[in-house]
Amino acid sequence: MNTRKHRGILPAAVIQQRCTADREYNLTRSETLIRQAAEEGARLVVLQELHATPYFCQSEDTAVFDLAEPIPGPTSERLASLAKALSLVIVGSIFERRMAGVYHNTAVVLEADGSLAGRYRKMHIPDDPGVYEKFYFTPGDAGANNGQDAFRPVDTSVGRLGVLVCWDQWYPEAARLMALAGAEMLIYPTAIGWEPADDEDEKARQLDAWITVQRGHAIANNLPVLAPNRVGHEAAPEGAGQGIDFWGNSFVCGPQGEWLVRGSQENEEVLLAEIDTDRCDSIRRIWPYLRDRRVDAYGDLIQRVRD
């Protein structure tokens, strides 16, 4: 079913950056970092979640919907032009206006020829104090409500990409569905950080959990994972809390969960990894989890609770 287009070593970069209130500045900065990745040989570059704007979900504000844009639209077209100019694949992240009243948190995949290879609308939407995403983002469609269409990877010249977004990264179901659809890697554009008030032990546990659960998806599915995350402190609107310290630590790991590259906690960085795209196949021969899945006994996974 899967016509692999890329074999061997794939140089791939994840980028972590600070964002300001100035969209033009942010996109220009992304472009600079993407060009740097291209110079270092990257054929795939992944940006963090909502890289064109500050993380605007720290409060609920109807004016924020003005930041949304269609796809294709200015940001996706700018990324597409850059992908074509540099002849590489870019995964970007856009606050998508689908129509009045329907907005999504959407990853876009731009092919090396400048075309839109595909998109993924975030399926799992978080919501907690300071992270009011359910106010802004309609969840991605499940298709015809038959569970057949969601969590579909995007075919590109560098492989079949299992693109998910941030909160999806805590859900083994999402990773598995991408793997079963032939994804050759899992990709999680992310914006996650600490509340400044949390103590250091709690912060360490949260960061370690974020890394470990994603490395767990790599291992359970024998797939590489690419996870760029934003860095820097972003203040909250007045009265809406202490802001968020985005924790960086963007990383790429291989299909045994092994480390390939990991970013710092505070700096903007281009992190390049050499992904061995043949390795998934060889790992699946000695750790054949997919052979032994008990599909006859998994029916309750579509239950909310087995009560």
Place this chain on the structure above:
Amino acid sequence: MNTRKHRGILPAAVIQQRCTADREYNLTRSETLIRQAAEEGARLVVLQELHATPYFCQSEDTAVFDLAEPIPGPTSERLASLAKALSLVIVGSIFERRMAGVYHNTAVVLEADGSLAGRYRKMHIPDDPGVYEKFYFTPGDAGANNGQDAFRPVDTSVGRLGVLVCWDQWYPEAARLMALAGAEMLIYPTAIGWEPADDEDEKARQLDAWITVQRGHAIANNLPVLAPNRVGHEAAPEGAGQGIDFWGNSFVCGPQGEWLVRGSQENEEVLLAEIDTDRCDSIRRIWPYLRDRRVDAYGDLIQRVRD
């Protein structure tokens, strides 16, 4: 739905031991270590996979079926008497003879009053060179083939135990189904080790993957994980390879994947952890993954491949 019987701190032990060809020696050794755990205050003790025997799956030998026994049977009754004498819950692991031609790799849960609280028959059965489990073990039932009955936790005086076995530990589906059925912890009696011929880097990746994927289940389900694993070299039957170096490293982690205790690579050990059984509830309030599952879009999880 879940009437919790235990609240607060639960002292729980995982035991790793070497096994010989002498079943009586192995069981006496387990008893000694269980008594030690009881003296240290444990109210729950978990033994490794197939603790009464060597790991007999290194070759395919019909005579090995003589090692199997019914449940209740000699080993389960011995563990039951010990559970009653020490007033604690024991999770053991037995090569179960269900009838001629139907054998299972079964975990048993013995209540502190000596009763059989429940059992779990290993659902995912591995098979690779030196690990010929498909020859010996019929997979656990999926119930009436409706996906409703398998992966059910066992209720005990120390909580609702999500007991799984070894190879199950690589399957996020198994952990999730236990969590959705109200399991308060995940338990994986294990026998896993290295082929002596593997190089040190590969050995390190495998051990780290084994730990990480299970810590990932803890994180994704906000549940503690208890994983005892056998230690020591066990030779293979003549002509059946170089044997297995069981890697120990038994561990217990909390519901954020945080370390509570971890064993050595070579020694027999009783590893005691203090599990805060209230912590799952509080973690689930700030990391509410279960709230946001896309049960409308998970239907394909019962497909072998989405092709």
